[in-house]
Amino acid sequence: METIKEFKDIFEKVKAATRLSVEDGNRLIRSKNLVELGAMANFVKKRLHGGRIHFTHSLNVNHSNICVLSCKFCAWAKTKKHPEAYALTVDEIERL
Numbered sequence: 579m580e581t582i583k584e585f586k587d588i589f590e591k592v593k594a595a596t597r598l599s600v601e602d603g604n605r606l607i608r609s610k611n612l613v614e615l616g617a618m619a620n621f622v623k624k625r626l627h628g629g630r631i632h633f634t635h636s637l638n639v640n641h642s643n644i645c646v647l648s649c650k651f652c653a654w655a656k657t658k659k660h661p662e663a664y665a666l667t668v669d670e671i672e673r674l
């Protein structure tokens with residue numbers, strides 16, 4: 579893969595399925611070279627899963643939007659008396 583230049587030494591380990599060192603990890607996590615990081619990640623993904631793509635579906639139930647704090651950046655929380663305030667019951671959460 580000609581696109582790997584900065585991390586050529588690490589990519590050799592990746593191709594050989596050799597465990598990376600702590601120093602390798604530190605270099606990768608500090609890098610802003612997302613093109614090479616992505617290319618190496620895609621190489622491993624293809625080796626493990628071929629062309630298959632997997633998706634995750636999750637549900638995050640916000641059981642209440644009532645909050646006693648008033649963080650200035652928050653556009654979500656409501657006071658208890660606000661007309662859009664809600665607090666779901668356990669039964670309502672289970673239905674969701």
Ligand code: SF4
Pocket residue numbers: 645646647648649652653654655
């Ligand atoms: S961010 Fe919003 S919901 Fe979170 S503590 Fe602040 S006001 Fe409450």
